[in-house]
Amino acid sequence: MKWADTILFDRTLGDVRQLTGITVLDWQDFQRERDAAAYERGRRDGESALNEQLIRQRNEMVQLQRGIFESLQKVLPQVIHESENSLIELTLETAKKIVAGIAIDSALVEAAVRDALRQCEGASEILVQLHPDDLALLRQNQSPILEGLPETGPLKFSGSAEVTRGGCILQTRFGLVDARRETKIHQITQSLNA
Numbered sequence: 001m002k003w004a005d006t007i008l009f010d011r012t013l014g015d016v017r018q019l020t021g022i023t024v025l026d027w028q029d030f031q032r033e034r035d036a037a038a039y040e041r042g043r044r045d046g047e048s049a050l051n052e053q054l055i056r057q058r059n060e061m062v063q064l065q066r067g068i069f070e071s072l073q074k075v076l077p078q079v080i081h082e083s084e085n086s087l088i089e090l091t092l093e094t095a096k097k098i099v100a101g102i103a104i105d106s107a108l109v110e111a112a113v114r115d116a117l118r119q120c121e122g123a124s125e126i127l128v129q130l131h132p133d134d135l136a137l138l139r140q141n142q143s144p145i146l147e148g149l150p151e152t153g154p155l156k157f158s159g160s161a162e163v164t165r166g167g168c169i170l171q172t173r174f175g176l177v178d179a180r181r182e183t184k185i186h187q188i189t190q191s192l193n194a
Contacts, residue, residue: 085193088189088192091192092188095188099181104133104166106140108166109134109166112168114149116128116168116179119170119177119179120170124173125156125173127158127172128158129157130158130159130160130168131160131165132159132161133165135157163180164180167182167184168180
């Protein structure tokens, strides 16, 4: 297209002004100002769009964060409860393994009997049932507990296959004191799970 060619439009132009008496330098300044204004408009529009996008993203992040906190608040008590239960189970299993690994000697059996006798204060005629190997161990070591204790008087001892090693069952006219190891662990388990 040449400068002098005629341009045809399909509709009439609005707000058109004829520039007269403008030099090439004025026209270049006009174009530079127009380009600078367009650039500035584009920059402002871009900043505005970016700010709106950042605000939307910030709101989405706040909602996501709120959702995560709400989920954690709902799940945290359950996780704590499950952790407590797991810790209790682990502790009990550890205690069982430690107790099972302790060598049975006469001092251990005597301590178990003395501990059980503390629950029978005031009772007379106490029958102490021990595992037959534990009773033989006390007799072999001539344990003084076989003669009785000053606070309880004479004690009767018998061997019983119902009693596991390291524990005892005391029988009085008032009832039984079950001081077997597994019974103690069961009682501890119940008290921890309560």
